[in-house]
Amino acid sequence: MKLLRYGPLGQEKPGLLDQDGNIRDLSGQVADIGAATLGDAGLDALRALDPQSLPLVEGTPRIGACVGQVGKFICIGLNYADHAAESGMSLPEEPVIFFKATSAICGPNDAVEIPRTSVKTDWEVELGVVIGKTAKYIGRDEALDHVAGYCVVNDLSERDFQLHRSGQWVKGKSADTFGPIGPWLVTRDEVPDPQNLAMWLEVNGHRYQDGSTRTMHFDVATVISHLSQFMSLQPGDVISTGTPPGVGMGQTPETYLKPGDVMELGIAGLGVQRQVTEAAE
Structure with a gap:
């Protein structure tokens, strides 16, 4: 299934993308695409529905973030060897973990x-992993059973804030x-191998990133298991798993x-994003 949220910011409704690419309204079935919906039982109930029986959403509404009420927005740094090299940093011995503020989330x-005083706002296409079942002290072999689905994330970064303004990377990662x-949130049954997904990003029509999740240093299962040793992962948490080479800093x-710049980015089977940049007021 491809689940989504549509409507004005802060008033999004849950929806489902049918096989013809139409949005079907799920608000009569669930309150939101969030923690209460993302477990196996909740997803199975939605999967059992006939999409044609659901109300058709007319027009082209705004698409919101595909997960609502995200509890934690966890990111993995330097998870592609070539990206670590272009950043001038060593490949880590275990996953580098940092957080983005959930207030950074948008459609x-x-x-x-682009934040006030920014001089180095950068792009990063990444595979997002949405947790569907609580994970605590789990092994790698069971990690993917805790995934609700996958999505595209643009892990935007202000490099000067991130690297030269003291403290952790969160300063450069958390702007609105x-x-x-x-x-879309594409459920895990439609992504049989999260380590074989082509991913790309263009700015103003020029392709800067053209990679694949095949080249991750730590794969998705390893990342989930590792995180669960330090914190419990809860339904609705989002993990952004790192970016391939081609960022602006490199x-x-x-x-x-x-x-005024235009970013377009996507991951095979997970959809495409398009954003125009503007100066923060």
Whole structure:
């Protein structure tokens, strides 16, 4: 299934994408695409529905983040060897963990704000993993059973804030609109191998990132198991699993976003995002 949330910011309704690409309204079935819906029982109940029996959503509504009420937005850094190299950093011996503020989350096609005083706002296409079942001290072999589904994430970063403003990376990762998620939450039964997904990102029509989850340093199962040793993962938590090479910081010369730029990015089978940048007020 491809689940989504549509409507004005803060008023999103749950929906389902049918086989013809139409949005079907799920608000008569569930309150939201969130923790209460993402367990196996909740997803099985939605899977049993006939999409044609659900109300058709007319027009082209705004698409919101595909998960509501996200509890934790966890990111994995330097998880692709080539990206670590272009960042001038060593490949880690175990996953590098940092958080984005959940207030950074926005829809996949919403405008992205370049923060005040920013000089190095950068892009990162990433595979997002949405947790569907509580995971605590789990092994790698059972990790994927705790996944509700997968989505596209743009892990936007302000590199000067991230690397030169003291403290952890969170300063450069958490500006409003720095976490577009979606357009769809694709349930795990439709993604038999999360380690074989092509991914790409373009800015103003130029392709900067063109990679695959095959080249992850730590695969999705390892990441989930590792995280669960340090914190419980809860339904609705989102894990952004790292980016392949091609970010702005790795260009020669370095290239960063400016107001009016257009980003387009996608992952095979998970949909496409499009964002226009604007200066934060």
